[in-house]
Amino acid sequence: MTDTLSTAVSHELDGNALLDAYRTMRTIRAFEERVHAEFATGEIPGFVHLYAGEEASATGVCVHLDDRDAIASTHRGHGHCIAKGVDVKAMMAEIYGRRTGSCHGKGGSMHIADLSKGMLGANGIVGGGPPLICGTALAAKQKGTGGVGVAFFGDGASNQGTTLEALNLASVWQLPAIFVAENNGYAEATSSTWSVAADNIADRAAGFGMPGVIVDGFDFFAVHEAAAEAIQRAREGGGPTLIEVKFTRYFGHFEGDQQTYRADEVANAREHLDCLKRFRTRVTETGQVEAAQLDAVDAQVTDLIDAAVEEAKAAPKPTAADLETDVYIEY
Amino acid sequence: MARTISYREALNEALAQEMERDESVIVLGEDNAGGAGSPGEDDAWGGVLGVTKGLYHRFPGRVLDTPISESAFVGAAIGAATSGLRPVAELMFIDFMGVCFDQIFNQAAKFRYMFGGKAKTPVVIRTMYGAGLRAAAQHSQALYPIFTHIPGLKVVVPSSPYEAKGLMIQSIRDDDPVIFCEHKAMYDVTGEVPEDSYTIPFGEAGVVRDGDDVTIVAIGRMVSVAEEAAKQLADSGVEAEIIDPRTTSPLDTETILESVENTGRLVVVDEATPRCNLATDISALVAKEAFGSLRAPIEMVTAPHTPVPFSDALEDLYIPDAQRVANAVKTVVEWKR
Numbered sequence: 155m156t157d158t159l160s161t162a163v164s165h166e167l168d169g170n171a172l173l174d175a176y177r178t179m180r181t182i183r184a185f186e187e188r189v190h191a192e193f194a195t196g197e198i199p200g201f202v203h204l205y206a207g208e209e210a211s212a213t214g215v216c217v218h219l220d221d222r223d224a225i226a227s228t229h230r231g232h233g234h235c236i237a238k239g240v241d242v243k244a245m246m247a248e249i250y251g252r253r254t255g256s257c258h259g260k261g262g263s264m265h266i267a268d269l270s271k272g273m274l275g276a277n278g279i280v281g282g283g284p285p286l287i288c289g290t291a292l293a294a295k296q297k298g299t300g301g302v303g304v305a306f307f308g309d310g311a312s313n314q315g316t317t318l319e320a321l322n323l324a325s326v327w328q329l330p331a332i333f334v335a336e337n338n339g340y341a342e343a344t345s346s347t348w349s350v351a352a353d354n355i356a357d358r359a360a361g362f363g364m365p366g367v368i369v370d371g372f373d374f375f376a377v378h379e380a381a382a383e384a385i386q387r388a389r390e391g392g393g394p395t396l397i398e399v400k401f402t403r404y405f406g407h408f409e410g411d412q413q414t415y416r417a418d419e420v421a422n423a424r425e426h427l428d429c430l431k432r433f434r435t436r437v438t439e440t441g442q443v444e445a446a447q448l449d450a451v452d453a454q455v456t457d458l459i460d461a462a463v464e465e466a467k468a469a470p471k472p473t474a475a476d477l478e479t480d481v482y483i484e485y
Numbered sequence: 486m487a488r489t490i491s492y493r494e495a496l497n498e499a500l501a502q503e504m505e506r507d508e509s510v511i512v513l514g515e516d517n518a519g520g521a522g523s524p525g526e527d528d529a530w531g532g533v534l535g536v537t538k539g540l541y542h543r544f545p546g547r548v549l550d551t552p553i554s555e556s557a558f559v560g561a562a563i564g565a566a567t568s569g570l571r572p573v574a575e576l577m578f579i580d581f582m583g584v585c586f587d588q589i590f591n592q593a594a595k596f597r598y599m600f601g602g603k604a605k606t607p608v609v610i611r612t613m614y615g616a617g618l619r620a621a622a623q624h625s626q627a628l629y630p631i632f633t634h635i636p637g638l639k640v641v642v643p644s645s646p647y648e649a650k651g652l653m654i655q656s657i658r659d660d661d662p663v664i665f666c667e668h669k670a671m672y673d674v675t676g677e678v679p680e681d682s683y684t685i686p687f688g689e690a691g692v693v694r695d696g697d698d699v700t701i702v703a704i705g706r707m708v709s710v711a712e713e714a715a716k717q718l719a720d721s722g723v724e725a726e727i728i729d730p731r732t733t734s735p736l737d738t739e740t741i742l743e744s745v746e747n748t749g750r751l752v753v754v755d756e757a758t759p760r761c762n763l764a765t766d767i768s769a770l771v772a773k774e775a776f777g778s779l780r781a782p783i784e785m786v787t788a789p790h791t792p793v794p795f796s797d798a799l800e801d802l803y804i805p806d807a808q809r810v811a812n813a814v815k816t817v818v819e820w821k822r
């Protein structure tokens with residue numbers, strides 16, 4: 155049941171929606187490029203995994219979602235957070251370990267979350283998210299909200315038992331769940347062509363009795379269309395879908411990774427495949443959006459990220475009084 | 486001949502010497518070579534922290550990369566151990582026990598007893614524990630007490646490069662399943678390590694420092710924290726004896742009890758959270774077996790009962806430090822009925 159969408163068509167996105175999508179992708183890119191640069195100065199602590207290059211996936215899926223819907227993310231979670239509407243300044247403050255961060259500095263890059271936005275958290279455990287999404291989808295189904303759950307996970311996570319169990323459960327219970335396998339070619343230093351025994355992750359969908367689709371992850375419109383169909387089916391009670399999104403990550407597995415296992419695929423991708431470049435070319439060629447409008451978004455995003463970093467650096471850190479709070483509900 | 490090498494190098498050397506000595510020893514785990522199927526360098530990582538670096542080329546076919554499928558490959562290591570291999574599997578972060586615990590505690594740990602003493606499961610599961618790298622709640626825990634709780638598992642927590650090598654070689658030769666806990670903030674710690682192969686037996690604590698005023702039992706990385714505290718204390722005339730159990734299962738109860746019988750005072754330093762950890766376990770042992778020798782209530786220095794926080798401002802408060810150990814020692818030394 156695997157089809158490849160090679161010629162995705164633009165549909166039902168007016169100029170404003172296109173600008174919003176562009177803003178989201180640009181914000182993710184600028185956020186990640188900036189965190190990369192700031193990490194190199196030694197000011198950002200901990201383990202940081204960047205999403206640059208993969209923006210079209212989070213964005214192309216999350217533009218279809220609203221407050222009824224929940225997503226689960228991964229260790230590479232900044233893009234999913236931004237696309238689901240988590241406050242960018244609070245995210246930056248979290249990465250700097252500040253009291254003003256999304257999680258008051260207790261979580262860090264790998265655990266940014268905002269439950270009020272249906273963002274169940276970046277996740278330090280590979281394969282941690284898919285079972286949780288069966289739960290959010292079950293809740294939506296029981297309550298009849300029409301909501302869906304979306305689990306983003308990597309090619310590496312597609313080999314985790316938790317992921318495979320969740321796929322089966324979602325199908326058995328016919329849950330309104332969408333499983334987005336973000337195949338960026340690597341899990342740490344290991345190639346997905348080696349670790350995934352099937353030709354494609356999406357091929358596994360057949361074994362779980364659900365549709366599987368493969369999309370070009372550098373193409374916002376391809377992701378957008380595949381997600382639209384899967385989400386609509388889920389909302390209408392048609393059960394889960396597995397979408398495999400193929401692309402490359404622009405940075406190392408984590409900040410500090412020497413990447414000796416790679417070829418020079420990044421330079422080529424940045425030059426010829428980049429989701430932002432392709433988006434710009436496409437929407438300006440069709441005349442739906444003016445280049446100047448996109449430039450204006452770029453400038454606004456730059457200002458936002460500058461402000462986010464400046465405010466994060468100036469913000470206070472948590473104190474001893476915060477150490478033992480939040481372990482249990484307080485009565 | 487001993488020379489100064491790092492904890493990481495000591496572990497690497499132990500693995501290499503055992504692989505050299507015994508063909509049945511294999512190494513497996515995520516990116517233990519690194520770069521499987523990738524266009525670039527082979528052996529690109531040697532594990533996330535480089536412990537297995539170089540083994541891939543030295544021992545062809547005996548260093549296996551794995552997909553991210555911990556239940557499957559940890560279970561496979563255990564199964565292989567029942568069938569003639571001596572696998573050393575890497576469960577990268579101890580926190581990941583969550584996705585493969587059944588294979589460890591219901592399978593490996595039970596075989597010998599449940600099968601009437603007939604099974605032998607010589608598997609080593611290497612794993613990183615501990616806080617200090619701002620790695621946050623799911624990558625920083627000190628979970629060795631959970632493994633210590635399970636009969637049938639042996640649990641090793643080395644505190645120095647010397648111990649890392651000798652205990653690793655012992656672990657590989659041991660016929661029971663061993664959980665080998667490496668502190669992630671210690672890989673670059675250096676110390677004197679003999680070049681030749683040697684073993685350190687399980688269940689024999691090291692007496693790291695002699696003293697008559699107080700016994701400090703410290704686990705893993707906390708041994709160096711206790712040593713720092715002991716130096717400060719010596720300046721004010723308090724001589725601490727520091728005991729490093731090295732293995733939490735089996736536990737060398739004798740050395741601990743003898744020391745407390747001499748000093749009459751006990752402080753236990755454990756990086757784990759405070760409920761049902763090594764501090765409570767050792768305190769209970771001493772309270773029961775050496776009650777008559779105690780001249781003051783026992784003090785425990787542990788992490789608070791919370792997940793590990795991310796922010797450096799909080800994590801630095803979370804991890805027991807020399808000041809807290811010294812304060813605990815002062816409390817027991819100054820205690821009056």
Ligand SMILES: Cc1ncc(C[n+]2csc(CCOP(=O)(O)OP(=O)(O)O)c2C)c(N)n1
Pocket residue numbers: 203228229230278279280281307308309310311312338340341342407515553555577581584
């Ligand atoms: C259960 C578990 N095993 C291993 C890891 C270590 N780890 C973190 S990210 C990662 C690779 C994940 O690869 P993939 O799912 O493809 O996501 P990507 O990093 O490519 O976005 C690994 C092995 C982990 N965090 N959790």
Ligand SMILES: [Mg+2]
Pocket residue numbers: 308309310336337338339340341342
């Ligand atoms: Mg990947």
